Amino acid sequence: MRAIRWMGNSKKNLLSFPPEVKKLIGDELQFIQFGGIPKDVKPFKGIGSGVFELAIKYDKEAYRTVVAVQLGNKIYVLHAFQKKSKKGIKTPQEDVDLIKRRFNDAKELSKNE
16 A cells, blocks of 8 residues: 655645545545556646546535555655636636645655655
8 A cells, every 4th residue: 555645735725625535535535545647637738748637516515635656655645626717627827836846846855764
């Protein structure tokens, strides 16, 4: 089983999600820890290879968790957020920028671990 490394406030954010959403995302993360790829996961484009987005729709809201799975032996949870895009399905740029920074930080951490 691969360990999870939480970047920034991603764990705190995830813990603020509704209980049903936390359970679904937790199950998906555990599946990834054991080497699986959830059926509803999709590549998070524009960041790097091995970065995926878990997307959960619940009670007319959208929740996202972005993970990096190809950095060493750990799974890095880069960001967890409730998506409130004003422009359709596009992820807000501030979230994309944060994910990019955390991905770069995770790459550095993976080199040292």
